Amino acid sequence: MPKVSLTVNGKPVSVEVENRTLLVEMLREQLRLTGTHVGCDTSQCGACVVHVNGASVKSCTILAVQCEGAEVLTIEGLAAPDGTLHPMQEAFREYHALQCGFCTPGMVMSAIDLVQRNPQGLSDREIREGLEGNLCRCTGYHNIVRAIAAAQVVMHGKAKELPRAAE
Amino acid sequence: MYEFAYHRPASVAEAAKLLAADPEAKLISGGMSLIPVLKQRLARPSALIDLGAIPDLVGISVTATTVTVKGRTTHAAVAASAEVRQAIPALAELASHIGDAQVRNRGTIGGSIAHHDPTADYPAAVLALGATVNTSRRSIAADDFFTGLFATALEPDEIVTAVDFPIPEKAAYVKFPNPASRYAMVGVFVAKGPMGVRVAVTGAGANGVFRHAAMEEALAKSWSPEALEGITTPAEHLNTDIHASREYRAHLIGVMAKRAVAKAG
Ligand SMILES: Cc1cc2nc3c(=O)[nH]c(=O)nc-3n(C[C@H](O)[C@H](O)[C@H](O)COP(=O)(O)OP(=O)(O)OC[C@H]3O[C@@H](n4cnc5c(N)ncnc54)[C@H](O)[C@@H]3O)c2cc1C
Ligand code: FES
Ligand code: FES
Numbered sequence: 001m002p003k004v005s006l007t008v009n010g011k012p013v014s015v016e017v018e019n020r021t022l023l024v025e026m027l028r029e030q031l032r033l034t035g036t037h038v039g040c041d042t043s044q045c046g047a048c049v050v051h052v053n054g055a056s057v058k059s060c061t062i063l064a065v066q067c068e069g070a071e072v073l074t075i076e077g078l079a080a081p082d083g084t085l086h087p088m089q090e091a092f093r094e095y096h097a098l099q100c101g102f103c104t105p106g107m108v109m110s111a112i113d114l115v116q117r118n119p120q121g122l123s124d125r126e127i128r129e130g131l132e133g134n135l136c137r138c139t140g141y142h143n144i145v146r147a148i149a150a151a152q153v154v155m156h157g158k159a160k161e162l163p164r165a166a167e
Numbered sequence: 168m169y170e171f172a173y174h175r176p177a178s179v180a181e182a183a184k185l186l187a188a189d190p191e192a193k194l195i196s197g198g199m200s201l202i203p204v205l206k207q208r209l210a211r212p213s214a215l216i217d218l219g220a221i222p223d224l225v226g227i228s229v230t231a232t233t234v235t236v237k238g239r240t241t242h243a244a245v246a247a248s249a250e251v252r253q254a255i256p257a258l259a260e261l262a263s264h265i266g267d268a269q270v271r272n273r274g275t276i277g278g279s280i281a282h283h284d285p286t287a288d289y290p291a292a293v294l295a296l297g298a299t300v301n302t303s304r305r306s307i308a309a310d311d312f313f314t315g316l317f318a319t320a321l322e323p324d325e326i327v328t329a330v331d332f333p334i335p336e337k338a339a340y341v342k343f344p345n346p347a348s349r350y351a352m353v354g355v356f357v358a359k360g361p362m363g364v365r366v367a368v369t370g371a372g373a374n375g376v377f378r379h380a381a382m383e384e385a386l387a388k389s390w391s392p393e394a395l396e397g398i399t400t401p402a403e404h405l406n407t408d409i410h411a412s413r414e415y416r417a418h419l420i421g422v423m424a425k426r427a428v429a430k431a432g
Binding site: 002018019020022041042043044046049055056057058061062063065066068110113114117130132133134 | 168169170171172173175195198199202203205206207215217219243247266267268269270272273347348349
């Protein structure tokens with residue numbers, strides 16, 4: 001069987017896969033990183049979004065073998081080793097940006113890429129447009145947008161602490 | 168997915184050789200069209216030849232007259248390019264509205280035009296701007312490139328290496344996106360420049376992208392949305408599906424074309 005060597009959440013790994021194994025299958029079934037979800041069969045829902053070499057991609061629409069030598073970051077790789085959450089994760093918690101949580105890992109990974117690519121800051125409308133590839137069936141998106149708007153302030157170093165949600 | 172072999176060549180020449188040696192093999196670039204097709208078992212290639220490890224196939228360059236986008240350049244890179252935004256803003260804008268951010272991070276111009284999905288955006292830009300498609304063996308004029316639904320002039324073992332877009336005086340693209348998929352239900356690209364006045368329509372044609380002769384003639388006489396008043400599009404060669412009837416698409420072509428001319432200024 002082909003072997004693919006890559007870095008996942010900072011750790012080098014070497015995994016035996018089939019050529020047709022999708023990245024998400026390798027992550028979930030072989031590396032047991034089940035935080036990355038599969039919500040559709042049509043590349044549309046974004047529940048499976050991870051970063052490959054710093055760019056958000058749908059891990060259900062890329063082969064594991066295409067990731068040879070790549071750096072992959074999944075939802076499990078965001079928090080610090082001591083458990084301190086990434087500002088985006090913290091913002092999703094603070095702003096109640098999830099209900100069932102199924103879409104959340106993909107939302108968080110897409111949101112981080114979106115914020116990182118836009119150091120000038122994003123309006124609510126731009127955040128909504130930037131989330132085109134992520135579907136949520138529960139929240140109505142409103143609190144997700146608020147969470148991302150708050151997180152970008154911390155991620156761009158404009159505030160040390162996450163702005164608190166109103167009671 | 169059915170099983171397949173996988174190759175990761177380091178040069179276009181090596182990829183072309185692999186492709187020529189196996190008629191059942193297929194290229195994979197961004198995989199944004201091909202992998203969904205494979206997942207549905209609608210294709211059964213013997214092997215995938217991945218263009219992902221060929222650095223020569225990525226990049227954008229701009230001269231006084233031409234924007235060149237290499238074959239494996241992503242939609243995201245075209246959308247984010249300050250040079251493209253300056254030279255052909257309509258092209259950068261088109262790229263920025265393809266699918267969603269994750270599709271744009273992987274999908275490439277070569278894959279998009281080689282696939283020639285009848286609802287894809289890039290074919291409209293290639294045709295309206297009168298671009299030249301460069302391949303591993305020749306250069307193909309846009310007017311000769313798109314030959315039918317999911318069909319192009321490419322030989323089975325030919326690789327798109329770059330697209331040269333002549334810089335127009337004015338150009339704009341307006342699409343009516345399918346609200347679920349973001350693909351064009353109808354998209355119209357209008358351009359006035361070294362290649363003349365050209366209007367290309369995507370999303371609507373039963374045979375893929377096409378030029379709109381009546382609109383081109385009217386706009387050549389007078390470049391204004393009003394010049395398109397009264398010009399209709401015969402519906403018989405248009406797509407009809409659950410999203411829109413052919414008559415509705417015919418109507419949308421007129422509306423999108425007027426908006427595009429207004430936007431081009
Ligand atoms: C959810 C979703 C939404 C999308 N929305 C849109 C949209 O709104 N508008 C739009 O235009 N597109 C849309 N797409 C399609 C997307 O733009 C694809 O990226 C594009 O159609 C194919 O490019 P690719 O690089 O991914 O090609 P691949 O999928 O890798 O390949 C497609 C085909 O082209 C061939 N090929 C690839 N590269 C070359 C080359 N260099 N030379 C010769 N042949 C080649 C392959 O063999 C294959 O047959 C969407 C896709 C998805 C999944
Ligand atoms: S699982 Fe739905 S886009 Fe990947
Ligand atoms: S929280 Fe349930 S799908 Fe988004």
